[in-house]
Each structure stands twice: as C-alpha cells, then as structure tokens.
Amino acid sequence: MKMKPTFSLCFLLAGLYAVAQCHQHPRYHNKHDNSKGTYYPGRSSHGEGIYPVKNKTFVKLVPSNADFAFSFYKLVASEATDENIFFSPISISASFAMLALGAKSATLMQILEGLAFNLKKTQEQEIHEGFCQLLHMLNRSDSELQLSLGNALFIEETLKPLQKFLDDVKSFYEAEVFSTDFNNSSGAENQINNYIEEKTNGKIVKLVENLDPLTAMVLVNYVFFKAHWEKPFSTSYTKQEDFFVDRKTSVKVDMMYRKGYYRNYFDEELSCWLVQIPYNGNAAALFILPDEGKMKQVEVVLLKRTVSKWEKFLQDRKIHLHIPKFSISGTYDVKRIVKQVGMIDLFTEQADLSGITEDEEGGRLLSSCWVIHRAMLNVHENGTEAVGVTVKEVTWRSGDFPHPPRVRFNRPFLLVILDKYTRTVLFIGKIVNPLKND
Structure with missing residues (x-):
C-alpha cells in the first residue's frame, strides 16, 4: 500500500x-x-x-x-x-x-x-x-x-x-x-x-x-x-568587438550595428542612455546603458516611476546603434x-x-x-526570417541630433521588455558578460 x-x-x-x-x-x-x-x-x-x-x-x-x-x-x-x-x-x-x-x-x-x-x-x-x-x-x-x-x-x-x-x-x-x-x-x-x-x-x-x-x-x-525586431539588423554589419565586463576584463563579442531611427534619450542626472527597440507586434525592449561606474546608481532608482519618466522623454531620433548578440x-x-x-x-x-x-x-x-x-x-539580428527585409526611413526629422550619436552597448547594461498594450513587464535583465550563459 x-x-x-x-x-x-x-x-x-x-x-x-x-x-x-x-x-x-x-x-x-x-x-x-x-x-x-x-x-x-x-x-x-x-x-x-x-x-x-x-x-x-x-x-x-x-x-x-x-x-x-x-x-x-x-x-x-x-x-x-x-x-x-x-x-x-x-x-x-x-x-x-x-x-x-x-x-x-x-x-x-x-x-x-x-x-x-x-x-x-x-x-x-x-x-x-x-x-x-x-x-x-x-x-x-x-x-x-x-x-x-x-x-x-x-x-x-x-x-x-x-x-x-x-x-x-x-x-x-x-x-x-x-x-x-x-x-x-x-x-x-x-x-x-x-x-x-x-x-x-x-x-x-x-x-x-x-x-x-x-x-x-x-x-x-x-x-x-x-x-522579430521591427527594424532588423543586417548580418553583414555584425563584427567582433570588445565588450568591457569591467575595468580589468574584456571579451570578444559579435556586435550588431544599425544606423536608424529609435526612440532614445540620455538621462544626464543618472548618466545613462535609453534606447527603445520595438518588435513587430505589441512589445518593445528598453535597453539601458549606464556610463562606466554608474550601474549601481541606475539600479537603485530602477522603479516604476523611473521607467515611466524615461518613456515620456524618449524621442524618435537617428542614432548609430551597436548591440551585442548574446544568449x-x-x-x-x-x-x-x-x-x-x-x-x-x-x-x-x-x-x-x-x-x-x-x-x-x-x-x-x-x-x-x-x-x-x-x-x-536569445538576442540576434533576427534569424533567417529577416533575410532580405528592407526598412525605409525618412532621412531627417525634427528633433534629430545635428550629428547622430553612437550608442555602443559594449559594457554592462540593463534590459526591460514590455508588452505595450497591457503595460506589463514581461522580462527584466542585466547583461554583465554576454558570453556567460547562466
């Protein structure tokens, strides 16, 4: 029994x-x-x-x-x-x-x-x-x-x-x-x-x-x-670059690149870049890049009201965007x-x-x-389904930077993935080393 x-x-x-x-x-x-x-x-x-x-x-x-x-x-x-x-x-x-x-x-x-x-x-x-x-x-x-x-x-x-x-x-x-x-x-x-x-x-x-x-x-x-990214990255622009884990450690990563329009903002008070990358559909990823040595400062204020404030200040402007592939x-x-x-x-x-x-x-x-x-x-250019996809963008918009800044995610950064319709936080991440899986 x-x-x-x-x-x-x-x-x-x-x-x-x-x-x-x-x-x-x-x-x-x-x-x-x-x-x-x-x-x-x-x-x-x-x-x-x-x-x-x-x-x-x-x-x-x-x-x-x-x-x-x-x-x-x-x-x-x-x-x-x-x-x-x-x-x-x-x-x-x-x-x-x-x-x-x-x-x-x-x-x-x-x-x-x-x-x-x-x-x-x-x-x-x-x-x-x-x-x-x-x-x-x-x-x-x-x-x-x-x-x-x-x-x-x-x-x-x-x-x-x-x-x-x-x-x-x-x-x-x-x-x-x-x-x-x-x-x-x-x-x-x-x-x-x-x-x-x-x-x-x-x-x-x-x-x-x-x-x-x-x-x-x-x-x-x-x-x-x-x-899939609304604006896919081209694999032809991906190349090996250094990612600086800390002041003493760097690793080689496959860095994706795309010049285009993204909602972005530099928070001078917190010393960090915000870049929102939309997916096809109703979701978006907010990438947060603190200046060197500012990660803990940003983490302390990573709150609902901070993210809401960031979203109000984001503007659609052209940038040179570099983001590593990682899993x-x-x-x-x-x-x-x-x-x-x-x-x-x-x-x-x-x-x-x-x-x-x-x-x-x-x-x-x-x-x-x-x-x-x-x-x-798992983040990459968009896989084989993105091959041959072309996205046309207006060459200049009001509010553009005089010279598009280069935002390079080559040091530890944060990631918040949102469902835009329900305002639900689907995922939160911190990428310290893109080569470490777990």
Whole structure:
C-alpha cells in the first residue's frame, strides 16, 4: 500500500524568451498534452465570457505588477553582484497569485501583499479577475509576435483537490491540472519535464531532477515569447568587438550595428542612455546603458516611476546603434527571495493552504520544498526570417541630433521588455558578460 505523502509543495517556474527563431511553432491547445496521468477537466481555460475585457479589471494590476517586478530585480541583484540576471516577473506574479486561490488567513494576505497589492484598494476577487483578463490578452500568436504564458499543477494522485480550487485555477489562470504518481519519482520527473519541453518548444529540457517521493504537488509556470525586431539588423554589419565586463576584463563579442531611427534619450542626472527597440507586434525592449561606474546608481532608482519618466522623454531620433548578440539564462531560488517580500509563512508548517485539497494535511507546507524560476534570453539580428527585409526611413526629422550619436552597448547594461498594450513587464535583465550563459 502506498504511503500517504506529506503535503510538501514543490513550486517550479520555467520561463523562456527567444527572439527570431527560424520557424513558427504552433500554440498548444490540447489540454491532455500527452502527459501521463489524469487530467482534471473544468471550465474554459481562457475565461471567455466570464470577465469581459471591456471591464478592464487588469488595469488595476499594472502598478502592483510593476512594483513587484522591480522589487524582485533588486533582491536578485543584491545577491548576484556583477552577474548576468534574467527573469520573467509576470510569470512569477501569476504563479503566486494562482497559489493564493488555495490560501487562507494570514498566508493569503502575505502572498497578495508580497505581490505588492494594496488590499484596501484592490479586492482579492479583482486581482484574480485582472490576471484572468491579462493572461487572456497576453496569450496570443500571429505572424508578428508569439507569446504564450500559462500554468500547470501536478498533484499527487492520492490527494483529492477541492473542485472549487480546480475550477478557479482553470477559469482565472488558464491552468492545467494533472494527477501524478510522485512515489514513482522518475516517472513523475519525465511527465513534468515532457510537459515543460513541449510548452517551451523544446528550449527548456530536464528542468526537474531528484524529485522527493513525498512530494504532494508541483506547480509549473511557463512563458514562451518569440518576436522579430521591427527594424532588423543586417548580418553583414555584425563584427567582433570588445565588450568591457569591467575595468580589468574584456571579451570578444559579435556586435550588431544599425544606423536608424529609435526612440532614445540620455538621462544626464543618472548618466545613462535609453534606447527603445520595438518588435513587430505589441512589445518593445528598453535597453539601458549606464556610463562606466554608474550601474549601481541606475539600479537603485530602477522603479516604476523611473521607467515611466524615461518613456515620456524618449524621442524618435537617428542614432548609430551597436548591440551585442548574446544568449543567457537565469535560474533563481524564488522561495528564498519571496520571503524577503513578506511571504514568511508560505513555505513553513504555519502555511494555511487548506483551500487546495480535502486531505487533512493539505493546509501544511514543509520548509523542505523548493521553488525554481528559469528564464532564457536569445538576442540576434533576427534569424533567417529577416533575410532580405528592407526598412525605409525618412532621412531627417525634427528633433534629430545635428550629428547622430553612437550608442555602443559594449559594457554592462540593463534590459526591460514590455508588452505595450497591457503595460506589463514581461522580462527584466542585466547583461554583465554576454558570453556567460547562466
């Protein structure tokens, strides 16, 4: 007879960002996903007809999601001095907000307040409705941009999830729920890894290893984003140049080059260049280049209001732009980091998650569980799909520099990728060494 598992929750987030792959991949709508185990059917995973977008509840989430994004960055940066950083704050926010559906009392309050929500201004129901709308709007795929963000729960087969919890995670968070035999660790690992590999189009493989047979639940979050630059770089201009990691260290990188019109601004107070590079579709990347020795000064004020100020000052002007090709990834112990934003009970025996399962031990989380977030970033000219693309631009515009400045990203810089329509921070990165991948 199989032993009843202790309700220790293993929480896993897998994020992926890839620019300009060579082939379009289909979005996956098959709820069974070839994953072994029982799938719990429920209501529409897209929330269609439940909370019409015309209500725009998601707008109330925008400030809090941005605050959490930059707070999380600062916590990561404080521990990862002089290292590459890359993560998806919206995927982390969505996962913890979904977990709040099964939380009660102080645990519930800690999760939502840890996500930077003011519960006097935004009700719990509005938060879930807002995420429902937001995920629905972000999940899109067309010829210009592909963005897929979702969640899945793998629950120990001997436990009985509450139907309300199953219904809520499906209707609000587009989540899939599978019954899993964690006593068969290798089988459970294969089931979860196959799911992640499929959802990230083969880019994240074998993320789960050495699962504890006493695991009761694994939450998986994935985000896949593929877009092409609105104004692609020509491979013929890419050449090897020095990238100065610090005053003593330089590395050779493939530096892309393009002369053209970009929204840009030099912040004299913070001593940094801002260049916004748009993608085809509704997304844009804000590249932030601090002057030498000014990185920490810029990081201190990397806040929602600072980015809003920058966006107001950006002007469309011609520049000589140099940006390195790079591919990096970041892996983070989210469990340790979120405790610093106030989620102190969540991964302890004091946690109240009694809204998840009927099991008498279902409200208790043990501190032995783990939380992982992995994100990957790939930046290059635009791949083979960009070959032969020509972009014509007006030769002169009002507000142009007398002589177009040369903005050369050949030292550590920051990166914020935004969905312009929903004002959502999709990814935040810091590139210290373009040649280091993780």
